[in-house]
Amino acid sequence: MKPKFISISESIIEKIKSGELQPGDKIPSENELIKNFKVSNTTARKSLLEIESKGWAQRIKGKGTFVLNRTEDHHILRTLGSIDSTRRGFNESLRAEGFNPKNIVLEKTILQHGISSEISGKHFIMEGPVLKIHQLRYADDTIIKDEVKYISLKLCPKINMMSTEISYFKVYEDKYRHKITDVKQTLSASILEPDSSDNNFDTSRRLPVFVLDSAVVSQPDKVLEIEKSYYRGDKYKFAIVANPEYKDEEMHHGKEPKKSHNLR
The missing domain is CATH 3.40.1410.10 (Chorismate lyase-like)
Incomplete structure (x- = not known):
């Protein structure tokens, strides 16, 4: 069985792949993940780090975590x-x-x-x-x-x-x-x-x-x-x-x- 933080990160990455979340969009915050998925702050934090480590998003201090532009032609x-x-x-x-x-x-x-x-x-x-x-x-x-x-x-x-x-x-x-x-x-x-x-x-x-x-x-x-x-x-x-x-x-x-x- 997958760890909970992996399941959460995969669900968000799928939204990015499908276009529901576009480059520059803010992904759910740690507090939002805790509330929506009923998980601990450690699990929520690991979910965000997993998304970032896979190159789908980046964290901007004081602003949040945002979807990166991964289009092949960089449009x-x-x-x-x-x-x-x-x-x-x-x-x-x-x-x-x-x-x-x-x-x-x-x-x-x-x-x-x-x-x-x-x-x-x-x-x-x-x-x-x-x-x-x-x-x-x-x-x-x-x-x-x-x-x-x-x-x-x-x-x-x-x-x-x-x-x-x-x-x-x-x-x-x-x-x-x-x-x-x-x-x-x-x-x-x-x-x-x-x-x-x-x-x-x-x-x-x-x-x-x-x-x-x-x-x-x-x-x-x-x-x-x-x-x-x-x-x-x-x-x-x-x-x-x-x-x-x-x-x-x-x-x-x-x-x-x-x-x-x-x-x-």
Whole structure:
């Protein structure tokens, strides 16, 4: 008969293999395993160590244990509709998958005038002053995302003093106490020519890219952030959550929950 910790670890690994748990997802904690499987803390701890030792996950101190990216082609999977991934932010999500993230800031400046963006046929307008951040995002030594964000300094004063490696979504909620009511996004495809001024991926060939346009909105209909970014098409895959998470208070008050497709 198999030891209990082996049975538990195999059941979680099977969820990873089946795709129920995706790269970057957090696997059940030690306390959750104790509660769900009615086992001791020693058995729960050994289960997590077994999963990690087999290369399916890694522990990040103070954060938890996360599913590693084991895809043969090393594509990074991002899920539209995952609010947890959005809050975690770009760098933390990559670390959770076993990549070493790095950012290179090409531009960080304050624009006194406002900006606007059309997403899904709707205009989103952000009043000035606006913080513009243009940075290249790396996974290990490869540029995988060319990111441009515009953030309202009127709604988030002095956010320009913070590191560009933070999860801005989390900062909007935790530091500035904004209640995010909507995240509007469109994802399209394009080809960047090697000599194009828009191509910052350091490639000598034509490169397929995903183009993300998004707006983060808080109550009462204030635009916090506008983004336009390029994701390397040969490094990313995208999935869609059929049942997006909804805020508990919306369900408790009998409100019809809003659907948002969130991506980072």
